[in-house]
Amino acid sequence: xxxxxxxxxxxxxxxxxxxxxxxxxxxxxxxxxxxxxxxxxxxxxxxxxxxxxxxxxxxxxxxxxxxxxxxxxxxxxxxxxxxxxxxxxxxxxxxxxxxxxxxxxxxxxxxxxxxxxxxxxxxxxxxxxxxxxxxxxxxxxxxxxxxxxxxxxxxxxxxxxxxxxxxxxxxxxxxxxxxxxxxxxxxxxxxxxxxxxxxxxxxxxxxxxxxxxxxxxxxxxxxxxxxxxxxxxxxxxxxxxxxxxxxxxxxxxxxxxxxxxxxxxxxxxxxxxxxxxxxxxxxxxxxxxxxxxxxxxxxxxxxxxx
Amino acid sequence: xxxxxxxxxxxxxxxxxxxxxxxxxxxxxxxxxxxxxxxxxxxxxxxxxxxxxxxxxxxxxxxxxxxxxxxxxxxxxxxxxxxxxxxxxxxxxxxxxxxxxxxxxxxxxxxxxxxxxxxxxxxxxxxxxxxxxxxxxxxxxxxxxxxxxxxxxxxxxxxxxxxxxxxxxxxxxxxxxxxxxxxxxxxxxxxxxxxxxxxxxxxxxxxxxxxxxxxxxxxxxxxxxxxxxxxxxxxxxxxxxxxxxxxxxxxxxxxxxxxxxxxxxxxxxxxxxxxxxxxxxxxxxxxxxxxxxxxxxxxxxxxxxxxxxxxxxxxxxxxxxxxxxxxxxxxxxxxxxxxxxxxxxxxxxxxxxxxxxxxx
Numbered sequence: 001x002x003x004x005x006x007x008x009x010x011x012x013x014x015x016x017x018x019x020x021x022x023x024x025x026x027x028x029x030x031x032x033x034x035x036x037x038x039x040x041x042x043x044x045x046x047x048x049x050x051x052x053x054x055x056x057x058x059x060x061x062x063x064x065x066x067x068x069x070x071x072x073x074x075x076x077x078x079x080x081x082x083x084x085x086x087x088x089x090x091x092x093x094x095x096x097x098x099x100x101x102x103x104x105x106x107x108x109x110x111x112x113x114x115x116x117x118x119x120x121x122x123x124x125x126x127x128x129x130x131x132x133x134x135x136x137x138x139x140x141x142x143x144x145x146x147x148x149x150x151x152x153x154x155x156x157x158x159x160x161x162x163x164x165x166x167x168x169x170x171x172x173x174x175x176x177x178x179x180x181x182x183x184x185x186x187x188x189x190x191x192x193x194x195x196x197x198x199x200x201x202x203x204x205x206x207x208x209x210x211x212x213x214x215x216x217x218x219x220x221x222x223x224x225x226x227x228x229x230x231x232x233x234x235x236x237x238x239x240x241x242x243x244x245x246x247x248x249x250x251x252x253x254x255x256x257x258x259x260x261x262x263x264x265x266x267x268x269x270x271x272x273x274x275x276x277x278x279x280x281x282x283x284x285x286x287x288x289x290x291x292x293x294x295x296x297x298x299x300x301x302x303x304x305x306x
Numbered sequence: 307x308x309x310x311x312x313x314x315x316x317x318x319x320x321x322x323x324x325x326x327x328x329x330x331x332x333x334x335x336x337x338x339x340x341x342x343x344x345x346x347x348x349x350x351x352x353x354x355x356x357x358x359x360x361x362x363x364x365x366x367x368x369x370x371x372x373x374x375x376x377x378x379x380x381x382x383x384x385x386x387x388x389x390x391x392x393x394x395x396x397x398x399x400x401x402x403x404x405x406x407x408x409x410x411x412x413x414x415x416x417x418x419x420x421x422x423x424x425x426x427x428x429x430x431x432x433x434x435x436x437x438x439x440x441x442x443x444x445x446x447x448x449x450x451x452x453x454x455x456x457x458x459x460x461x462x463x464x465x466x467x468x469x470x471x472x473x474x475x476x477x478x479x480x481x482x483x484x485x486x487x488x489x490x491x492x493x494x495x496x497x498x499x500x501x502x503x504x505x506x507x508x509x510x511x512x513x514x515x516x517x518x519x520x521x522x523x524x525x526x527x528x529x530x531x532x533x534x535x536x537x538x539x540x541x542x543x544x545x546x547x548x549x550x551x552x553x554x555x556x557x558x559x560x561x562x563x564x565x566x567x568x569x570x571x572x573x574x575x576x577x578x579x580x581x582x583x584x585x586x587x588x589x590x591x592x593x594x595x596x597x598x599x600x601x602x603x604x605x606x607x608x609x610x611x612x613x614x615x616x617x618x619x620x621x622x623x624x625x626x627x628x629x630x631x632x633x634x635x636x637x638x639x640x641x642x643x644x645x646x647x648x649x650x651x652x653x654x655x656x657x658x659x660x661x662x663x664x665x666x
Contacts, residue, residue, distance in 0.1 A: 037455060041641075077645055085652040090393050090455060092648055094595065099641025105634020106345050217634060225459045232453065266471040273460040277446070280457070284450030302312075 002133065008253060009137045013145055014211060016249025018043070018203035020148040022227035023234060023241040024155050025199025031159060031236055032192035033172035035298040037093025038078050039200045040224025041100020046071045046201025047208040048104040051111060051215040060120045060209045064202065071201020072194045074100060079193040083186050086300030097224070105217045112215060119213040120144065144206040149242065151199070156238040168192055172294030175301040185301060200224065222273065229276045233283055235292045244279075251275045311659045318654050327600070330650030334643040341638055345631075352625050359624025360617035366624070368503035372576075374609075374616035375509050376401065376568035376590040381597035381608040382517035383564035386524060387557045389603050391537040394558065396443060396458025397565040398591025399465035400436040402583055404566025405573045406469060407435030409488060409580045412495035412573075421494040425508060425574070428495060432570030433563040439465065440562020444555045462591070466583040473580055488580040497575040506575025512567060520560070520605040533557060565591060589637075593619065596644045615640075 022039050029036045049070040054063030077099065081092040120143060128139040159165035167188055170178040175185045203223070208215050226248060234241035255268040318326075339349035360370045380397045387394045394400075411431040416424050442461060446452040470486070479489040497506040524530035532553050535543045543550065572586055573579070580586065597615050601607035622636035652658075 081645065081648055085649055087648040087652060091595075091599065091644065094395065095641050095644035095648065097641070098592065098637050098644065102634045102637030102639070102641050103341070105632045106341075106638055109632040109634075217632070222459070222463055225456060228453075229456045229460075232456075264471055264475065266467040266474070270464050270467045273463040276460050277452070277457060280452045281446070281450050284446075284452050 006133060006136050008257070010141070011253045012246060012249040013137070013141060014249070015252040016246035017142065017145045017148045018206045018211070018223055019227060019230060019248050020152060020241060020245035021144070021203040021206065022200050022224060023230040023245055024148070024152050024238050025196035025203075026227055026231045027234065027236050027238055027241060028155060028159070028168065028199075029192045029196035030231055030297055031172050031294055032168045032189045033175060033294055033296045033299065033301065034079075034082050034189050034193050035089045035093060036075075036078055036096075036193060036196055037090060037228065038075065038096030038100060038197075038224075039227045040220055040222065041097035041104075042071045042075060042197050042200040043100075043204035043207070043220045043224045044104035045074050045100045046204025047219060048108040048111075048204075048215055049201070050205035051116070051208040052107065054116055054118070054209050055111060055114070058118055060116075060118060063209050064120070064205045067201045067205040068198045071197040071199075071204070073197075074103075075194050075197025075200075078197075079190045082300070083189045083193070086302055089298045089300075101218075101220075108215045108217065112217070114214070116209065116213040120210040142206070142210045144202070144210050147202070148245075152238045152242050159238070169294070172296055175296055179303060186303065189301075200227075203227075226272060226276055229280055232293075233279045236294065248272060248275065309661060311661050313657045313659075314655070323602075323654050326650045326654050327602075327647070330646045331643065333649075334646035337646065338639055338642050341642065347629060347631065352629060352631075355625045355628055356618065356621030360619075360621035366620060368500075368505060369620045370613060370616045371510070372504045372506075372616075373590075373619050374613045375506065375513055375571055375575075376587070377594050377597050377616055378513040378517060378608055378612035379509070379568040379571070380565045380590055380594035381601065381612050382513070382520050382605040383561035384594055384598040385601060385603045385605045385608055386520060386533060387561040388598055389524065389537045390533045390553065390557055391540075392444070392447075392554060392557065393455045394440065394443070394458050394561050395455055395595070396440065396461050396591070397561070397594055398587060398589065399458075399462040400440050400562040400565035401569040401572070401587050401591055402465050402469050403439035403562075404432035404436040404569030405580060405586055406472065406569075407566065408432035408570035409491070409573050412491040413489060416492035416495035419494060424495050425497065428570050428574060429508075429512065429567055432566040434566070436566020436569065437559040437563035440558040440565070441555060444558040448551045448554060469580070469583050469586075473582070477580065479579070482579075486581065490579050491574060495574055496578055497571070499575070504576060506571055509567070509571030509575055512571075514609065516564060516567070517605040517608050524605060529553070529556070565594075588619070588633075593636075593640055596640050596647070599644060599647055 022043065026036060026039060046067040050063040050067035053066040054060045078092050078096045081087040082089045122140055123143050124140040129135045159169060167178065167183050171185045171188045179185050204220060207219055230241060230244045230248065233244045251272050255271055258268055259265060342349040342352050360366050380401065384394060384397060408428040408431050411428045412424065415427065439461065443454045443457040446457045447454045473486040473488060477488045479487055481489065497508050499505060500507050524533060532548045535546060535548060536550060536553060568590065577586065593615050597608055597611045600611035600614065618639050619636060622639065625631050625635065626633060
């Protein structure tokens with residue numbers, strides 16, 4: 001029994017890791033005032049880049065770095081459209097997702113069905129991983145898991161307690177006032193969108209070089225969209241995102257656990273998406289004014305206007 | 307020193323607007339060419355193949371019109387909801403729901419009814435299916451303030467699984483050698499084709515009539531005025547006493563319903579039975595987003611933008627075969643062109659001048 005619990009919790013944390021990485025990135029972007037619907041596409045680009053680079057160099061860490069760079073580069077498209085050109089952020093984000101999914105499919109085609117010989121494996125932390133139950137669950141995980149937790153805490157601290165964080169948040173709440181303080185709102189927003197792209201790409205890399213070790217078109221399977229929902233669920237707070245991401249990780253694991261009971265696998269596959277709607281439904285029942293969304297989210301801002 | 311000066315543009319001539327569009331598309335094509343080069347494909351060869359595959363031969367052109375049918379139907383509906391800034395990304399599953407409803411009617415009532423009765427009934431059922439599925443995100447937004455982008459996308463995944471559940475389970479035909487397909491529709495429920503093509507004429511007529519009617523509704527009626535005001539100035543809409551909930555639900559009935567009609571057309575005109583979601587719709591619901599955008603959200607222009615993107619779909623199939631490129635190539639086209647279209651919008655809304663001298 002103990003072994004089953006350990007295994008379930010362990011797999012929950014693994015499944016929640018890409019969701020957490022993506023959500024923390026999206027929180028940064030949305031806090032700065034830019035809605036980024038490109039997560040799904042950038043995740044795919046991250047996954048395919050990490051895979052290709054790992055395949056050719058045999059070094060998954062290099063693959064991860066390349067994925068982050070690729071994710072940031074392709075996110076420039078959305079940053080340019082939404083910040084510099086004040087385009088509609090919904091449409092621009094959708095375009096980024098289409099482009100990302102398409103490019104990933106195009107670049108990844110020759111690598112389908114060629115699994116990697118090496119991937120980023122679990123890395124037990126000395127001494128801590130020997131603690132009963134807690135040890136194997138929390139301290140014998142993929143480095144992506146440790147990274148996601150550290151980044152969530154780090155981004156929370158950055159947003160709440162540093163000057164940079166104040167600037168990011170005020171860019172999303174009142175860009176005009178922020179600009180009069182001598183802060184370059186456009187620069188802040190560019191950096192936030194690009195950082196979010198790096199985070200999404202990390203999430204994708206986790207899927208292709210750690211969670212599994214192969215590239216399949218469509219392997220992101222809507223996780224990027226769940227990330228957008230989790231951002232709302234987390235009320236734009238990275239610490240709450242930890243809870244949300246692992247809750248959803250649990251739902252992914254639940255799919256596999258319920259399968260032997262004879263429930264339709266197609267119904268089980270619906271669960272994460274149904275749960276997303278349910279989570280937003282619960283959120284929607286709360287007073288929307290207390291939801292704490294950045295005031296100027298998705299509102300284009302032009303310098304020196306009015 | 308050079309600097310860029312941006313100022314509002316009050317009015318743009320129709321010609322200026324059109325030229326911007328053409329330039330945006332041309333720039334997009336250049337960008338796609340570069341992406342082809344990166345992927346190791348000769349861009350000139352690829353473009354030639356795409357054009358000759360879609361518009362360059364009679365066979366190709368007939369295929370292009372066939373694929374334009376669902377794009378025109380869905381794009382027309384999306385033009386209306388997008389005008390009100392309701393972001394329905396769920397047309398893909400509204401199409402599937404229409405296909406499910408239409409197939410049920412065709413399979414169950416088709417054998418005992420003549421074609422002139424059963425075909426309209428199937429279209430009606432398909433409209434209803436798409437409209438009901440489209441109403442869910444509208445209600446979720448109005449009642450629970452759930453973002454419609456997310457809810458429509460989640461409903462896409464849910465509907466695709468639901469359809470698969472039907473065809474591997476209760477609706478699976480015993481006559482299809484174990485494949486997860488339904489029975490074939492009875493002959494009376496199958497749409498007749500234009501001879502020598504796969505163009506199902508009934509759906510094509512419905513599509514063209516629908517976008518013409520929608521254009522009149524949007525630009526000539528009070529309801530259309532309300533839709534436009536909600537999109538352009540929601541505060542003004544509130545003061546003008548426009549019923550936001552009613553209008554939102556109605557436009558989602560229209561948009562979902564039109565996607566549902568497209569679903570019936572695909573099943574009754576092309577496939578003749580339900581199968582996997584991916585084969586019923588090859589991403590029409592997503593491509594139609596760009597179709598609507600290229601048409602500047604004017605339903606009548608959707609006819610042209612629908613044919614244009616249908617050509618890319620057909621040409622995309624052609625280069626998949628001749629160059630061994632993956633299906634995702636079409637998504638690269640779509641994404642890149644959409645990006646350049648929204649960038650082009652910037653130049654229709656703003657005057658951009660490059661000036662010499664110090665910033666003024």
